[in-house]
Amino acid sequence: MHRRSYMDYHADRFTDASLMIFYRRKLFALLPANCEGSTLVSHRGLSYGGLLLDGQATVARVGECWHSIISFLLQQGYKQLIYKVLPSFYHRLPAFEDVFWLRWYWQAAQIQTDMGAVAELTASLQFSTGKKRHIAKAKQHHLQIRSDVADVPVFWEQILTPNLQKRHGVLPVHQLAEIQLLMSRFPDNIQFYGVYQGCELVGGTVLFLADNAVHAQYIAANATGKELSALDLLFSELLQHFKTTHRYFSFGISTYNKGQALNEGLARWKEEFGARTWPHETLLLQLSKS
Structure with missing residues (x-):
């Protein structure tokens, strides 16, 4: 950065x-x-x-x-x-x-x-019982995970932006053209991973990779992805995937209003992967x- x-x-x-x-x-x-x-x-x-x-x-x-x-x-x-x-x-x-x-x-x-949530990949991560149940549910629907930059516009315009506008009344920090430019300049450091049901993209995340840490900059799923627990499956696979190359996985912050308020539901979702608080x-x- x-x-x-x-x-x-x-x-x-x-x-x-x-x-x-x-x-x-x-x-x-x-x-x-x-x-x-x-x-x-x-x-x-x-x-x-x-x-x-x-x-x-x-x-x-x-x-x-x-x-x-x-x-x-x-x-x-x-x-x-x-x-x-x-x-x-x-x-x-x-x-x-x-x-x-x-x-x-x-x-x-x-x-x-601000309160960030970080998982130490070198440790044995303990998923919550509920998280394990959601992951098993997602696997039953034969969801697929892959990295395809061609689907970034679909993720940005049809999933991420509508989610942010509906839930928080804001837009992504990066415009679509900006994130595409940055991904083209830093293909090894900025990557997109999506979850698919058949050919349909139902959720995804944009990751920023540093030497020691992987940071999830954007996380979102559509109605189908939420119903199928697509993001639970996605992040369980990503935590395993980066375990051999990085020490930490950052889920980002769960606070807002300049750190004065906590989104407890979001924090709990991250903690169920074994993530802990990092200031x-x-x-x-x-x-x-x-």
Whole structure:
């Protein structure tokens, strides 16, 4: 998500203010960001943000990095920094130096916590009794699962968008043309999996694949798919499929209204696969007081 070839698909919506931080003339860190008036945000157009650090980064050096960033932001007239912490299941190595300095030294405030659901694929996942029953029901209908990008428009326009509009009054974050563009640029990292009854697509999901984690960005089924428990079968198969290549499977967040409300039914559906709660935190640093 932090490659320019990904970020630039919505360059017209955001004023980019990404930073490169150098140490002894070598690139040390990156901060994908956009500006909103006198506020720097890391980055509003991305699902997750935060400092991207070299594997050799030390806590002291990251502290120097923050001093440089904040001095630069003050020079540029910024008054606030909104910092979306990178969920740790995306880490290649343990890397909490950024949060340590922002909270302990700079006294940044936590302003939002969303609840994500993550399954650890290296563990023995315990499906609920009800989930097992739904999966068995789906198998009785001989549903098929396959990945076919040609069916993304059908999923987007006939299943996903109507579901979101009916249940939440919103549209997908990505337009159809945008997700097709991104899938063409990153075929190994953005994939579509559908569930079929015969030739009919009855449900599906779009997955974003990182080094350690698989993230389900969109999940939806039509009336037939819901009746046949198609999504239960789909995700039981996906969890098994990615078990040998990834450590974590993220079902996304179950909170809304900036983390202040919980969709309990959605959270329960994810937990029945063995997923557990993982926080997605957002911090606010008032630069004028730093």
